[in-house]
Amino acid sequence: MNIKKIALSVVAASLFLASCNNDTDLPVYEPRGDYEGGILVVNEGPFQNGSGTVTYVSSDLTQAVDGIYKAENGEDLGNIFQSMYLYDDIALLVVNNSHKIEIVNRFTFVKEAVIDQNLNNPRYAVVANGKVYVSNWGDTANETDDFIAVYDVDTFAYETSISVDLGPEKMQVIGNDVFVAHEGAWGYNNKISVINTANSIVETTIEVGDVPNSMGVDSAQNLWVLCGGVPAWTGAETFGSLHKINTISNEVEKTFDFVSSHPDYLTVDGTNVLYAVGSSVYGMPNAAMELPIEVLIETEADFLYSLRASNGFLFATDAKDFSSKGTLTTYKYISKEEISTVSTGVSPNGVYFNN
Amino acid sequence: MNKFTITAFFIITLSSLLAQDKKVEQLDEVLLPSSKLRTYSVGFKITKFNDSILKSNHQTLSALLQTESSIYFKSYGVAMLSSPSFRGTGASHTAVLWNGIPVNSTLNGQTDFNLINSVSIDEMTVRAGGGSILFGSGAIGGSIHLKNNMDFEGDQSHHLLSSYGSYNTYKVNYRFKTSTEKSFVQIGFGRMSSDNDYQYWDTDKYNNNGDFFNNNLNAVVGFKLSDAHLLSLFLDGTMSERGLSNTLTAPSDSKQDDENYKLLVEWKYTQRNLTSILKLAYLYDQFTYYAKRSSSDLFDVGDAKNSLLKYQLDYKFGPKTKVLSGIDVSFNKGGGDSLDGVNRSSYSLYSMLNHRVSHRFHYDLSIRKEFSDTFDVPFLFGVDAAYKSGDFVYKINASKNYRVPTFNDLFWAVLGNPNLKPESSYQGELGVEYSKKGITASANTFFIATEDLIKWSPNSYVDVQNGSGGGLGAWTPKNIYKAVNYGAELSLKVPFAFGNYTFNSQANYSYTIAENKQSKKQLLYVPKHKLNYTLRANRGRVSGNYHIMYHGKSFTTTDNSAFVKGYLVHNFAANYTLNLFKNIQPIIGFHINNLFNKEYAVVDYRPMPGINYQFQIQIKI
Numbered sequence: 001m002n003i004k005k006i007a008l009s010v011v012a013a014s015l016f017l018a019s020c021n022n023d024t025d026l027p028v029y030e031p032r033g034d035y036e037g038g039i040l041v042v043n044e045g046p047f048q049n050g051s052g053t054v055t056y057v058s059s060d061l062t063q064a065v066d067g068i069y070k071a072e073n074g075e076d077l078g079n080i081f082q083s084m085y086l087y088d089d090i091a092l093l094v095v096n097n098s099h100k101i102e103i104v105n106r107f108t109f110v111k112e113a114v115i116d117q118n119l120n121n122p123r124y125a126v127v128a129n130g131k132v133y134v135s136n137w138g139d140t141a142n143e144t145d146d147f148i149a150v151y152d153v154d155t156f157a158y159e160t161s162i163s164v165d166l167g168p169e170k171m172q173v174i175g176n177d178v179f180v181a182h183e184g185a186w187g188y189n190n191k192i193s194v195i196n197t198a199n200s201i202v203e204t205t206i207e208v209g210d211v212p213n214s215m216g217v218d219s220a221q222n223l224w225v226l227c228g229g230v231p232a233w234t235g236a237e238t239f240g241s242l243h244k245i246n247t248i249s250n251e252v253e254k255t256f257d258f259v260s261s262h263p264d265y266l267t268v269d270g271t272n273v274l275y276a277v278g279s280s281v282y283g284m285p286n287a288a289m290e291l292p293i294e295v296l297i298e299t300e301a302d303f304l305y306s307l308r309a310s311n312g313f314l315f316a317t318d319a320k321d322f323s324s325k326g327t328l329t330t331y332k333y334i335s336k337e338e339i340s341t342v343s344t345g346v347s348p349n350g351v352y353f354n355n
Numbered sequence: 356m357n358k359f360t361i362t363a364f365f366i367i368t369l370s371s372l373l374a375q376d377k378k379v380e381q382l383d384e385v386l387l388p389s390s391k392l393r394t395y396s397v398g399f400k401i402t403k404f405n406d407s408i409l410k411s412n413h414q415t416l417s418a419l420l421q422t423e424s425s426i427y428f429k430s431y432g433v434a435m436l437s438s439p440s441f442r443g444t445g446a447s448h449t450a451v452l453w454n455g456i457p458v459n460s461t462l463n464g465q466t467d468f469n470l471i472n473s474v475s476i477d478e479m480t481v482r483a484g485g486g487s488i489l490f491g492s493g494a495i496g497g498s499i500h501l502k503n504n505m506d507f508e509g510d511q512s513h514h515l516l517s518s519y520g521s522y523n524t525y526k527v528n529y530r531f532k533t534s535t536e537k538s539f540v541q542i543g544f545g546r547m548s549s550d551n552d553y554q555y556w557d558t559d560k561y562n563n564n565g566d567f568f569n570n571n572l573n574a575v576v577g578f579k580l581s582d583a584h585l586l587s588l589f590l591d592g593t594m595s596e597r598g599l600s601n602t603l604t605a606p607s608d609s610k611q612d613d614e615n616y617k618l619l620v621e622w623k624y625t626q627r628n629l630t631s632i633l634k635l636a637y638l639y640d641q642f643t644y645y646a647k648r649s650s651s652d653l654f655d656v657g658d659a660k661n662s663l664l665k666y667q668l669d670y671k672f673g674p675k676t677k678v679l680s681g682i683d684v685s686f687n688k689g690g691g692d693s694l695d696g697v698n699r700s701s702y703s704l705y706s707m708l709n710h711r712v713s714h715r716f717h718y719d720l721s722i723r724k725e726f727s728d729t730f731d732v733p734f735l736f737g738v739d740a741a742y743k744s745g746d747f748v749y750k751i752n753a754s755k756n757y758r759v760p761t762f763n764d765l766f767w768a769v770l771g772n773p774n775l776k777p778e779s780s781y782q783g784e785l786g787v788e789y790s791k792k793g794i795t796a797s798a799n800t801f802f803i804a805t806e807d808l809i810k811w812s813p814n815s816y817v818d819v820q821n822g823s824g825g826g827l828g829a830w831t832p833k834n835i836y837k838a839v840n841y842g843a844e845l846s847l848k849v850p851f852a853f854g855n856y857t858f859n860s861q862a863n864y865s866y867t868i869a870e871n872k873q874s875k876k877q878l879l880y881v882p883k884h885k886l887n888y889t890l891r892a893n894r895g896r897v898s899g900n901y902h903i904m905y906h907g908k909s910f911t912t913t914d915n916s917a918f919v920k921g922y923l924v925h926n927f928a929a930n931y932t933l934n935l936f937k938n939i940q941p942i943i944g945f946h947i948n949n950l951f952n953k954e955y956a957v958v959d960y961r962p963m964p965g966i967n968y969q970f971q972i973q974i975k976i
Contacts, residue, residue, distance in 0.1 A: 046911065046912065046917075046959070049602050049911075049958055049959045049960040049961055050602075050604065050911070050917075050959055050960055051603075051604050051960070076603065076604050076960075077604075078604045078605070079602060079604035079605035079960075080605075095604075097604075097605040098604055098605050098606070099606065139646070139647060139650070139653075140646065141646045141647065141650070141653045142650075142653070231829060233769040233770065233829060234769070235769075278815065279815075302815070303813060303815060319813075321812060321913055322812070322813060323879070323912055323913045324912045324913040324914035324916060325912065325914055325916050346912060346917075
């Protein structure tokens with residue numbers, strides 16, 4: 001309920017202000033679509049043959065409807081739905097194995113456009129400075145053809161491609177910069193590229209630990225980068241690390257080393273930094289000097305597949321066996337109270353707030 | 356998750372088949388290489404497809420079996436991987452034997468029926484039920500026996516079959532055969548190729564990366580050294596290239612090439628009470644997977660070399676009792692990018708007793724033990740029996756069976772799990788067969804409990820802590836589930852005639868429950884209901900076949916929340932024998948597949964073709 005109330009009040013307030021400029025009628029709140037104000041879950045879908053789906057979860061967390069893209073558009077979204085980016089009133093749906101980005105109205109989920117040119121294994125998209133930036137692995141067998149594709153956000157016209165280091169994955173926009181984590185695609189990498197959106201040039205590269213798998217920004221505009229380390233089976237195992245990066249100087253201010261584990265799913269909620277090791281969630285304040293020892297929440301997920309913290313809530317998805325419906329479980333993470341669990345699509349890998 | 360794609364190429368392979376026209380010949384039963392199949396399987400349901408069926412109007416062996424048996428094929432597309440599955444068991448739970456030699460891939464445990472050209476065989480026998488004692492690893496659901504026959508009748512023949520059809524599909528099969536009283540030589544060649552670019556239903560998508568060709572060359576040579584000694588040589592080579600089809604949601608630009616070579620030398624000695632058979636075989640399988648066919652320098656190669664020795668001694672202790680004892684020795688070696696230098700050797704001892712208590716009652720007892728340098732294989736035992744009463748034969752069998760882990764499961768670079776155990780199963784079956792005036796009917800019920808089933812699944816943190824291969828999230832194989840299968844099969848065959856028309860009507864129905872024992876959910880891609888019907892009609896020079904195939908829905912997720920729709924497909928074929936010359940009577944045929952242009956897929960998001968046509972001509976001299 002809290003999220004919905006906050007969302008509605010923010011939306012109502014902005015409408016009220018906007019309306020007041022133009023006329024003197026009392027503002028009337030008109031919902032912009034069936035999916036406004038709820039939570040959207042990205043489900044990759046079955047691995048080999050099939051389609052990813054979007055699950056809509058009502059903001060009171062009681063109802064979940066899977067497959068809203070297909071319901072609204074009468075077609076499958078595509079194979080391996082990797083990620084989503086919400087901007088203005090659109091949602092960009094990045095479909096890795098179909099090599100395309102579907103653009104829908106984020107509140108109605110009606111399709112508006114598609115980007116299917118100049119993409120090759122697209123992973124994540126962000127919008128910054130009027131442009132869409134899309135991380136691409138290129139051909140998975142080729143380690144030197146990775147790039148960021150750039151499009152105009154209004155026309156979706158292709159502008160350019162920025163050649164980057166191996167394995168660009170998640171991206172974070174801070175001011176006029178796009179921070180790209182090079183997780184390493186099918187290999188391993190340890191860099192953050194910083195793209196200046198004024199000229200679409202990689203202006204600097206920050207070295208971090210091996211396999212930067214997730215990022216977040218705290219209330220002081222620090223970029224937090226969590227690195228999982230190189231898996232054991234490579235024979236060159238390294239363990240995880242967490243980095244706090246000053247985004248003015250682009251310097252790593254502090255590094256936390258994990259002694260013997262491979263953490264993932266960093267999420268930052270104001271001044272709180274949370275992440276997972278296996279199915280256990282850990283949390284600490286952004287001023288902490290040491291990594292936490294105590295588990296904050298034991299999710300009991302069969303296969304924890306994403307975390308997202310916001311306003312004291314923690315959303316965790318469980319991909320289970322990757323070939324059946326997953327779940328979304330919500331907690332109040334300070335009180336460690338579990339609030340609800342709802343069903344999602346197959347392999348839920350991310351949670352987004354549609355308000 | 357794409358990161359952990361351990362690849363399409365585990366599961367892909369393709370091809371086609373073609374049929375062979377040949378009169379059903381009188382064969383010297385003593386000379387059949389695997390006549391033990393019936394003798395020591397009195398309590399099993401055995402269905403034989405002879406050459407005249409193989410030559411009938413199906414484009415591939417998998418199409419034939421899908422249409423005319425209870426076997427399910429998880430078919431990824433027209434020329435894509437298509438592996439048989441009996442009674443809801445897995446794709447690697449059917450043992451396929453070629454002239455008595457097991458030919459399932461050492462790499463993935465399966466046999467791709469789209470890589471077997473029917474020009475290379477003369478007879479196919481389907482044996483439902485566990486058969487590991489006789490046939491070794493993999494015969495959990497059943498076994499399929501591909502065989503070459505030979506005769507010493509002193510004649511000579513040429514047989515040519517050629518066809519052309521939709522999607523620029525053509526095939527040419529040729530076979531030459533000659534024999535004397537002492538020797539037999541047969542050489543065959545087959546080629547099939549297709550653009551295979553059919554439209555995906557009413558979408559704007561086409562199977563635009565589905566083109567393929569395959570070539571087969573085979574030879575059978577036999578010498579009667581004396582009345583007692585027969586020396587035979589069997590050779591078979593298949594080479595195939597196929598694009599791996601795009602799905603409804605994902606494009607594809609990948610390709611797979613396969614090469615399979617088989618060599619078998621057999622020495623058979625027959626005496627009044629004794630048959631001794633020694634087989635020496637060498638099998639070579641290689642695949643090359645191109646992630647992008649345009650980048651021909653980027654590929655993965657895998658291969659397996661298998662050397663086998665089989666010796667069997669079949670001894671008759673009197674009119675009622677026979678004992679078959681045998682030893683199998685095999686040495687397997689893997690190679691290529693992900694399996695370099697791995698190998699495995701094993702030997703097995705087995706023995707079976709066939710006792711004909713009376714003309715009404717026969718039974719078999721059997722045991723087998725395999726010794727392997729890689730893992731412990733369970734001791735196997737089985738019993739089966741048949742009892743005849745009037746027009747009815749009652750059959751019963753029970754056995755323990757197994758499947759050894761494949762090289763991919765055990766040794767795949769880094770992710771393979773060398774600690775895997777063999778899968779093992781107990782199975783039982785009750786059946787009754789009725790036969791009178793050409794009408795045959797059968798009803799069977801079966802039960803199979805399988806444990807230590809191997810599944811590739813992502814490592815959890817617990818797995819990693821326990822030292823399982825790969826890192827967190829890496830997909831690795833584990834012995835992690837149990838399955839229970841049970842169900843029933845019914846079949847009915849009725850010949851009849853109206854005036855000059857003769858008909859043969861045949862129906863098969865199967866009901867299959869295959870559940871994960873823990874979750875109680877139906878396993879993936881096991882339709883509960885499967886029904887097929889064939890009507891053959893003949894009048895003089897004209898013949899026609901009509902086939903109906905129904906598959907019920909099959910689930911695609913482990914929680915049974917999603918499924919592929921069921922489908923009903925009709926095929927039709929007509930043949931006419933031309934009377935051109937005295938000794939040359941070409942048969943021309945016209946085949947229509949998917950007569951009602953039904954939109955269907957066996958595997959989700961992989962459409963099968965709509966209505967399509969073939970024109971065929973056969974000449975036999």
